[in-house]
Amino acid sequence: MNTNIYDFAAIEKKWQDKWKNEETFKVSSKSQAKKYYLLEMFPYPSGRIHMGHVRNYSIGDVVARFKRMQGYNVLHPMGWDAFGLPAENAAIKHSTHPAKWTYENIDYMKKQLQGMGLSYDWSREIATCRPEYYKWEQLFFIKLYEKGLVYPKVTTVNWCETCQTVLANEQVIDGCCWRCDESVLPREMNGWFFKITDYTEELLAECDNLKGWPEKVLTMQRNWIGKSTGAEIDFIVDGFDKKLTIFTTRPDTIYGATFMSIAPDHKYIHELCQGTGREKEITAFAEKTRIEKQRQNPEDELAKEGVFTGRYAVNPFTGDKLPIYAANFVLAEYGTGAVMAVPAHDQRDFEFARQYDLPVKVVIQPAGETLDGKTMTTAYEEAGTLVNSGEFSTLPSDTAKIKITEQAREQGFGKQQTTYRLRDWGISRQRYWGAPIPMIYCQKCGVQPVPEKDLPVTLPPDVTIEKSGKSPLHDLASFHATTCPRCGGPGRRETDTMDTFVESSWYYARYACPGYTEGPLDKQEVDYWLPVDQYIGGVEHAILHLLYARFFTKVLRDIGYLSVNEPFANLLTQGMVIKDGTKMSKSKGNVVDPDVLIKRYGADTVRLFSLFAAPPERDLEWSDQGVEGAYRFLNRVYRFVHDNMETLTRSANVLPETLNSPSRELHRKTHQTISKVGSDIDGKFHFNTAISAVMELTNTLYTLTGENVPEKPRTEIIKEAVEAIIQLLSPMVPHFCEEIWQRLGHATDLSHSPWPSFDPEAIKEDFITLVVQINGKVRSKLQVAADCDEDTVKEKTLADDKVQKFIDGKTIRKMIIVNNKLVNIVVS
Numbered sequence: 119m120n121t122n123i124y125d126f127a128a129i130e131k132k133w134q135d136k137w138k139n140e141e142t143f144k145v146s147s148k149s150q151a152k153k154y155y156l157l158e159m160f161p162y163p164s165g166r167i168h169m170g171h172v173r174n175y176s177i178g179d180v181v182a183r184f185k186r187m188q189g190y191n192v193l194h195p196m197g198w199d200a201f202g203l204p205a206e207n208a209a210i211k212h213s214t215h216p217a218k219w220t221y222e223n224i225d226y227m228k229k230q231l232q233g234m235g236l237s238y239d240w241s242r243e244i245a246t247c248r249p250e251y252y253k254w255e256q257l258f259f260i261k262l263y264e265k266g267l268v269y270p271k272v273t274t275v276n277w278c279e280t281c282q283t284v285l286a287n288e289q290v291i292d293g294c295c296w297r298c299d300e301s302v303l304p305r306e307m308n309g310w311f312f313k314i315t316d317y318t319e320e321l322l323a324e325c326d327n328l329k330g331w332p333e334k335v336l337t338m339q340r341n342w343i344g345k346s347t348g349a350e351i352d353f354i355v356d357g358f359d360k361k362l363t364i365f366t367t368r369p370d371t372i373y374g375a376t377f378m379s380i381a382p383d384h385k386y387i388h389e390l391c392q393g394t395g396r397e398k399e400i401t402a403f404a405e406k407t408r409i410e411k412q413r414q415n416p417e418d419e420l421a422k423e424g425v426f427t428g429r430y431a432v433n434p435f436t437g438d439k440l441p442i443y444a445a446n447f448v449l450a451e452y453g454t455g456a457v458m459a460v461p462a463h464d465q466r467d468f469e470f471a472r473q474y475d476l477p478v479k480v481v482i483q484p485a486g487e488t489l490d491g492k493t494m495t496t497a498y499e500e501a502g503t504l505v506n507s508g509e510f511s512t513l514p515s516d517t518a519k520i521k522i523t524e525q526a527r528e529q530g531f532g533k534q535q536t537t538y539r540l541r542d543w544g545i546s547r548q549r550y551w552g553a554p555i556p557m558i559y560c561q562k563c564g565v566q567p568v569p570e571k572d573l574p575v576t577l578p579p580d581v582t583i584e585k586s587g588k589s590p591l592h593d594l595a596s597f598h599a600t601t602c603p604r605c606g607g608p609g610r611r612e613t614d615t616m617d618t619f620v621e622s623s624w625y626y627a628r629y630a631c632p633g634y635t636e637g638p639l640d641k642q643e644v645d646y647w648l649p650v651d652q653y654i655g656g657v658e659h660a661i662l663h664l665l666y667a668r669f670f671t672k673v674l675r676d677i678g679y680l681s682v683n684e685p686f687a688n689l690l691t692q693g694m695v696i697k698d699g700t701k702m703s704k705s706k707g708n709v710v711d712p713d714v715l716i717k718r719y720g721a722d723t724v725r726l727f728s729l730f731a732a733p734p735e736r737d738l739e740w741s742d743q744g745v746e747g748a749y750r751f752l753n754r755v756y757r758f759v760h761d762n763m764e765t766l767t768r769s770a771n772v773l774p775e776t777l778n779s780p781s782r783e784l785h786r787k788t789h790q791t792i793s794k795v796g797s798d799i800d801g802k803f804h805f806n807t808a809i810s811a812v813m814e815l816t817n818t819l820y821t822l823t824g825e826n827v828p829e830k831p832r833t834e835i836i837k838e839a840v841e842a843i844i845q846l847l848s849p850m851v852p853h854f855c856e857e858i859w860q861r862l863g864h865a866t867d868l869s870h871s872p873w874p875s876f877d878p879e880a881i882k883e884d885f886i887t888l889v890v891q892i893n894g895k896v897r898s899k900l901q902v903a904a905d906c907d908e909d910t911v912k913e914k915t916l917a918d919d920k921v922q923k924f925i926d927g928k929t930i931r932k933m934i935i936v937n938n939k940l941v942n943i944v945v946s
Contacts, residue, residue, distance in 0.1 A: 124756040126720025130853040134235055142869050143237045145193050147630075147646040154190035155647050156182045157626055157686075159655030159663070160197045163223035163245075164204060167230045169695040169702060170656075172712050173728040173738060176850075177692055177803065178654045179236045180729065183849035184799050186237075187873035193647055194237055195629040197244035198224050201252075201552045202618045203281055203297050209551075209583045216551040216583065220247055230713065234721045235852050237869070242632045246621035251628065252553035253574030254638030255620060259556055260567045261677050267313045270565065275544060277305035282588055283547045284309055289662065296662075304383075304408070309546035310555060310614065314669045318343060318538050321668055330688030332735070338660040344539025349523040350454065351532035353378065353431040356439060360386055362431055365453035365537050368463065369526070370518035373507040374481035375458040376471065378431045378442045379424065381450035382407045387427075390442070394428025400444055407446040420446050422470050433458075434531045435508065435522070445470065453537050461497065462489065468497035481506050482515060543666065545617040550581060550589045552615025560602035560609045569603050575611070589613065622663055623670035626650050626685055639679045653686035660691070690803060693737035695728075702740070710740060722851035723749045729805040729850055752854055755816060755847075759840060759858050762823075766840060767863050769833040780822045781831040788839045789880040791815040795846045796873065805850065812846050815839060845874045890915055891942040892924045900941070908935055915941050 137143065147153070158178040161171060182194040198220075205216035212219065224245060231238070244251055262268040276285040278295040284307060289296040314321075322343050325336045348367035355362055362378065380387065382404035391400045403425045410420055424443035431440045440458070447466060448457055461471035461478040471478055478491035482502040489498055501515035510518045526532025546555065554575040556568035568575055578597045581590040591597050591613040602609040630647040631640035655663075664686075671685040694701050697708040715724045727748040732738040759766065777785060791811050798808035819839050823830050830836075841862065848855035848868045859868050883904050888911065890898040898920035902911055912933060915921055925945050932944040 124753050124854075126722065126853070129857045130233075130235060130721055133853045133856050134232060137235075137237070137869070138232070138240075141241065142867075143192075143194060143239050144241050145191055145239055147191075147643055149191035151189055151191040153193065153647060154185045154652075155193045155650045156185065156652050157193075157195065157629070157650045157654070159653070159659065160199050160622070160625065161227065162202060162204065163198045163200055163220055163227055165223045165226065167227055167712055169710055169712055169728070169740070171231075172234065172724060173695055173734075174654060174656075174692055175231065175234065175236050176725045176728050177690070177734050177805070178652075179234075179725075179852075180799065180805060180849040181652060181654075181803070182237050183852060183869070184873065186869065187845075187849070187871060188800075189872065193242075193629070194239060195242040195244075195632075196231065196236070196238040196240065197242075197625060197629070198227075198246065199618065199622050199625070200224065200245045200247035201615075201621055203283070203549065203551070205551045206549060206583050210585055215579070215581075217247065217577075217579065220245075220551075233716060234712075234725065237852070242629050244625060244628055244632050246553075246618075246625065247551070249574045249576050252621065254628070255553050255616065255624070256556040256568070256573050256575060257570060257638060258624070258674070258677075259616070260570065262312065262673060263557075263567055265677060267316060267673060268310060269313065270308060270310050272306060272308045273311075273544070274304045275307045275309060276302045277307070278302050281549075283549050284544060301409075309544050310557075310612075312543040312545055312669070314543045314666075315538065315540060317669055317672050318345075318540055320672060321540075321665070324668070324684060328684065328689075331686075332657075332689060332691055335657065335660045335664065335689060335691060339665055342540060342661045342665065344452070345536065346453070346538075347536045348534075349519075349526060349532055350535040351434065351458070351526050353434065353440075353456075353458070355390070355442070356430045356432060358390060358429060360389070362386070362442070362456045363454045364456045364458045365535060366458055368460070368519070369522045369532075370504060370507075370510075370513075370515045371460040371463045371481055372433070372435055372458060372522060373504075373510070374460040374462050374479045375433055375438075375440055376461060376477040376479055377459045378440050379445035379448045379457045379459050379467075379470070380427075380442060381448040381455040382444045382446060383450045384444075384448075384455045385450070387444060390429055391427045396426070396428045399425055400427060403444055403446075410446070422447055422466065422473065424470060424474065434526070434529075441476070443470075443474070451541060452539055462491050462494065463497055463499055465497040465499060468494070479506065543617075543669075545620055546614040547617055548589050548592075548613075549615055550577065550583060550591055552618060553621065554591075555612040555614050555616055557612040558600055558602060558609040559612070560605065560607060562607055563602050563604040566603050566609070572603075589615075591615075619662060619666050620670075623666045624674065626653075626667070627671075627674070627680060637679075639674075641679070641681075644679070645681050648680065649682045649684055650686045652688045652690065654690045654692065656694075657691035664689075690734060692734045693732065695738045695740060697740035699739075708740075715745065719745060719749045720853075722854045723752060726752065726809065726851050730809045731806070733806055734803050751813060751816075752851065754820075755843060756854070756858070758816075758819065759844075759861070762836070762840075763861065765833055766837050769837040771834075771837075773834050773838065774832055777832065777835065778829060780827070780829055781835040784818060784822050784831045784835050784839050785880055786883065787815055787818045788835075788842045789876040792842055792846065792874050792876040793881055796876075799849070808846070809850065812843055815843060819843070842874055844868070845871070886938050888915075888938075889940050890918065890921055891940065892921070893944060894942070897921060897924050904938070911935055911941065915943070 156178055158174050182192050186192045200220050205220050208219045209216045276290045278285055280298045280300040281295055285295060290302050293302060294300060295302055322345055325340055346367050348365060349369040350363055350365050352361040352363050391397050424445040427442045427444055429442045431442050433440055459467040461467040462480045463482055480489045480491045481504060483489060483505050484502045504510050504513050504518050510522060523534050556575050558566045560566055598611040598613050600609045600611050627639055627644050631643040634640040667685050674680040702709050727745045731744050794811045795808040798804035844855045844858050856868050885901050886904050888900045889896055890900055898918050900915055900918055902914055928945040930943060930945050934942040
């Protein structure tokens with residue numbers, strides 16, 4: 119190898135081979151060091167890694183390597199979220215089997231990840247499509263079934279015709295399939311559900327304890343759970359034999375209700391409008407609303423529309439008859455699907471009332487103001503004092519809420535109620551490439567779980583995925599024909615498979631004991647490693663994966679497999695990689711292939727750019743110039759070491775007792791940089807500013823050792839600075855730093871070396887700059903010795919020419935000195 123050139127290809131191969139052969143990053147729970155579990159969300163084996171992967175895994179690798187150097191016993195595993203629809207689609211497209219396509223992709227992507235120099239413990243690798251993994255998932259299903267946390271029911275499901283499968287509510291985005299973006303249709307179907315609603319309150323309450331999670335994610339989870347406390351009140355419908363129950367968080371406004379809104383797909387809608395002559399109009403409106411909601415963008419709100427049903431509800435407090443409207447803004451799945459409309463005190467109702475010329479009745483007055491329903495231009499939604507509310511008039515809103523709810527309870531037409539938006543998790547999927555649901559249907563005995571001794575129920579390998587996408591399991595007798603485990607008679611296996619989010623809801627725990635065969639989890643190992651100390655992934659998983667994983671953790675705790683309440687102590691959600699102002703995607707033609715970049719610049723350069731270009735939580739705008747800049751920086755460091763190698767290797771490791779001025783400056787800058795980089799990485803993840811600090815130190819090194827510099831730092835101080843640069847960069851660019859570290863004569867690899875420490879005394883400046891203000895305005899700046907006493911600071915300040923100009927002829931009333939920062943003179 120030509121030592122005059124930074125030969126990244128040879129260097130990176132050398133160190134990757136060494137790490138692999140020596141199993142450098144393999145860990146054990148038997149270590150005496152404090153544990154640290156670092157995990158990035160595992161990838162779907164789609165075929166090739168993209169720049170989003172590079173960024174995500176580079177961020178995680180910096181933290182893992184940094185924590186190792188801090189002395190932690192770091193678990194940093196990797197695996198594959200390997201079941202799912204793309205494999206079936208690829209099987210159809212390429213006339214192959216999903217398993218073949220998946221395993222080939224895993225092999226290729228694993229080589230790509232290893233080529234990035236990521237410090238994974240590959241001995242813990244898992245793939246969720248392997249029977250030895252999903253066997254335990256099937257066991258969990260049975261345990262949950264026995265505990266009453268899994269149940270079947272016929273329900274209206276979200277059906278994707280393109281994917282030929284059911285979707286959970288969370289997987290329907292703007293009325294479209296989260297995977298293929300095609301419209302989702304309602305369909306009546308039998309399916310299996312996890313009772314996530316049994317954990318609603320705990321999921322909500324524990325959000326307050328997740329101090330290491332972004333507030334944005336916690337807000338999204340709280341909103342999805344959607345807790346509302348209020349009252350349920352029954353309204354008799356004139357000429358109809360069923361009551362309509364409404365839920366309201368504002369029972370104090372019930373005297374102001376002037377109409378009722380119900381969801382167009384409310385369970386009573388068709389019965390309600392029978393005999394009114396409005397049946398066809400209501401049916402057409404319901405279909406129109408369904409289609410519009412499917413096509414709706416998340417940031418958009420449907421224009422408020424409604425259709426009169428021809429029926430009237432009777433307000434139980436006033437006896438008023440309220441027209442019932444089917445309205446497109448009422449959701450059947452939230453609350454009761456029916457809402458009492460109070461236009462004076464709800465903006466949505468107000469806009470609807472004005473549009474359809476419905477009355478606006480004021481029943482809450484703000485302090486010091488009198489509202490008039492006829493002249494109001496917007497609803498008054500705050501608390502106040504009740505008016506026009508019978509015996510409850512003059513009461514404050516909070517008191518009235520309680521008393522009105524209590525009267526409804528006493529008279530038998532209402533009660534206090536808490537409702538949630540969250541619904542049970544439908545996990546049945548009508549696809550082949552997923553974990554089979556371990557249940558058997560027997561005409562005599564009903565539904566029976568597969569005996570534990572017969573697990574796993576494996577996918578039959580001899581299948582062909584048809585172009586229609588229909589699962590072959592439904593028609594494959596060799597799979598579904600079986601015997602009932604209770605009576606021994608003929609039975610039929612469940613042919614649905616589990617939602618792939620089930621696999622990703624517990625994989626983090628299996629990493630603690632991937633080779634354990636006595637059960638799904640080795641309690642001793644999971645108790646040692648869990649919870650995950652730092653989890654890293656995209657914010658797009660805030661509701662789906664993260665909520666499901668939290669739920670599954672609590673379930674596994676309650677059936678005895680885990681001891682923790684939450685899976686992830688800290689969460690970092692990184693931004694996207696964008697190019698030309700938009701997210702990289704093949705359809706937009708703006709994809710940058712990491713393989714091409716690594717071949718041209720090396721993995722370390724690609725890692726460095728992805729870490730330096732933006733803070734991790736922000737989107738990273740792609741820049742070819744940025745990659746070139748990262749490459750030039752590494753070469754600059756390499757050249758300095760190469761050109762000074764003889765001096766550096768001969769220099770003593772003991773620092774001299776006395777330092778000349780350049781030595782003091784470089785020594786100070788070195789220790790300031792060590793302090794800043796450690797602080798920026800540890801918990802803050804400010805990799806960009808950490809790298810910038812190392813670049814500044816490098817610039818200082820070049821400046822103080824240049825050819826025309828009259829006095830240079832001592833060689834020991836230069837060596838100290840160079841070695842600090844290499845140590846500080848090593849989590850970001852590990853191959854590069856390991857190679858230089860070795861060439862500098864170190865026998866111990868950086869992977870086994872401690873993080874450098876800084877001397878608090880060394881980082882102190884010899885001189886500091888004080889800002890001088892006169893009556894609050896900056897008038898001068900003053901350089902003084904760092905240890906200068908207050909009297910000397912006052913003396914030097916008053917002697918400053920610029921200061922003299924502004925205080926001449928004036929009386930100094932006060933002189934305030936803020937240590938090491940500011941002098942403020944008050945004059946008159």
